[in-house]
Amino acid sequence: MSSRAIYYARRLWWPICAIAALILLRGCAYALLNGDRVNARQASTIEAGIQDLRQLRFKQPVPLVVKTPDEAESMMEADLMRDYTDNQLEADAVAGALTGLYPAGLDLKAASLKLLKSQVAGFYDPHGKEMVLVEGGGDLGIWNSAAQFMIQRDVVGEMLLAHELTHALQDQNFDLESSLDKVKDDDDRTLALKSVAEGDATIAGFAYAVGRMDDSTADALANNLKQLPQALAAEAPNTPEGLSVPLLFQYSDGVRFVAEAYRRGGWPAVDALYRNPPQSSHQILHPALYFDRPAPPSRIEVAGYDRIMNGWNKVDDDTYGELLLRVILERNLGKQSNEVGLASRWIADRMIILQQSRGVNVIWMLVFDNAHTASHFAVIYETLLDRLLGDSTPHRIDARSNAVLVVIGEGADYFETLAPAIWSASTIETAGVTARIQPSDGSLIQ
Structure with missing residues (x-):
């Protein structure tokens, strides 16, 4: 079982790219979603484009649905509690405080949901096999801060949808959920696998939004993601490091790790990461221990x-x-x-x-x-x-x-x-x- 609730919601793919998109792309309006209606034409264009860029194909359609913030929060909580009880979360919070990971008295469930809710604008749900967009997602504080960086296209919305559709491609082509189930009793291996998935989706979403994918695109992305901790701290102050650090790690360090695979062999090399995934955050932090000097995990x-x-x-x-x-x-x-x-x-x-x-x-x-x-x-x-x-x-x-x-x-x-x-x-x-x-x-x- 997991000892940190941020991992419990292992099945819904949370888009911290709501923050990343603003830092990376300086985007503006969230034109994909107007109230409770999706711009179907734009969504179809993005769906076709991300398949070409990522060099993967959908095996079945991915419906786009709109949820209210309350409905989205209910989905988050249901996923959080799918395999775990309140008692387990409470015990894990105490253990985290005893070891020095968390502050004493932390409500792990409430803190995790608060963090996720504060940033969610959309996610891919592999249970329903659908892409969920959240009403008002474009009104999150971190989104509004992008208004000063007005440009012609809705690159923030494009990156968000391209990112989450990449998760759907991962689900349909690599059976990612089965792989996650196999490591559900090891948070560190779960974190490593999710870092591959989030790094892949973040690179693909960014590349789609800027219109190209090459080594320089991956390098630019990795460099700009260094600003993520400060951005999250501003939008979700007082979040315990035991929750914020592993969440951001999936994106920042995940991008660096996946970019290294891309440099060595393009998208086929990234695809190979799902067949032979890294086994620990140690390998994500030190890519040579995966790519150059691999060893069976202890x-x-x-x-x-x-x-x-x-x-x-x-x-x-x-x-x-x-x-x-x-x-x-x-x-x-x-x-x-x-x-x-x-x-x-x-x-x-x-x-x-x-x-x-x-x-x-x-x-x-x-x-x-x-x-x-x-x-x-x-x-x-x-x-x-x-x-x-x-x-x-x-x-x-x-x-x-x-x-x-x-x-x-x-x-x-x-x-x-x-x-x-x-x-x-x-x-x-x-x-x-x-x-x-x-x-x-x-x-x-x-």
């Missing part, structure tokens, strides 16, 4: 806690990945801290979230690329948790070889029993080799 199976944590129920089992580890370090140490660089040494992590009437317990195992980094991270993170949690919440950390075990909550009170049990039973798979860590000396047992 996997962690956390076990051995069941008997000792008897009576606690597992409500989540997930991966934060390099990106959210970096968010945690930046939130709590400052973006200029040298220790933020520790996140780039990440190679795997797995988090178990347990719940009981007495609260939430987090068991988190992380693996780094060397033992020195793991040991250093353990020291830094323990100091971070001491400052964040104080004496109010028990927490313990242990480093063995290149792995770190973090326990936050009641389990930390009997860490001397719990930690050896977890080390002995858990497995770390790297390059196809599965190993356990010997608790006594930290050596790897294959």
Whole structure:
């Protein structure tokens, strides 16, 4: 399951390009939609054009429908809650606060819906196989700020529709929803796949609006997207970084990653990303680890806690990945801290979230690329948790070889029993080799 609600709405494709289009294209009116009516002629032109530009074909028609803001919000909430309960979202919010990802007391469901609603102007719905445009989408504050950049064509609306129709092409040609279902228990892999999809759609939508696709177009897009964080901060102030950063990552870093594939082989190389998708935000952030030095992803199976944590129920089992580890370090140490660089040494992590009437317990195992980094991270993170949690919440950390075990909550009170049990039973798979860590000396047992 997912531990961040921004990922829960994994099936509806949210157009943060409402922001991106204004930054990139300096567009004006939203002429595609007038009240509750779609400009069908213009929409048909865009539908034909995006197929030619993206070199993919629709296998079936994509209806365009108009929804009121309230109807669109109901669709968002329904998608958010399709696989998860309010209790799970609440437990995940507490776990995020305990680890330093979120501020304490965050209503994860409400904050996610607020962020999405503030920017949505349209989306592709793979359940209904339709493109949804939202009444009044052109009146969002960030859209209005574009009025000073008046030009002749409705490039904002064109980019929006071309972007979302590219998602429909992805759905029909690559069965993207099935791929997302396969990684639904790993947010970091979900983020990597969605970064491919959003990067692809953003490049295609932008290229359609400016009338060409080449390496210089992709480069211009990537450079302009650097302004996205400031734009979102202005339009959705006080959004927790644990929500805003992964959302923007799909577009900014997704564009850079997909642009690299395009430079290496055009649209066929982009298509190949869906057949062999990147496995982590680590690969998106460091494209050479996908394109030049690919390696099987590391996997962690956390076990051995069941008997000792008897009576606690597992409500989540997930991966934060390099990106959210970096968010945690930046939130709590400052973006200029040298220790933020520790996140780039990440190679795997797995988090178990347990719940009981007495609260939430987090068991988190992380693996780094060397033992020195793991040991250093353990020291830094323990100091971070001491400052964040104080004496109010028990927490313990242990480093063995290149792995770190973090326990936050009641389990930390009997860490001397719990930690050896977890080390002995858990497995770390790297390059196809599965190993356990010997608790006594930290050596790897294959």
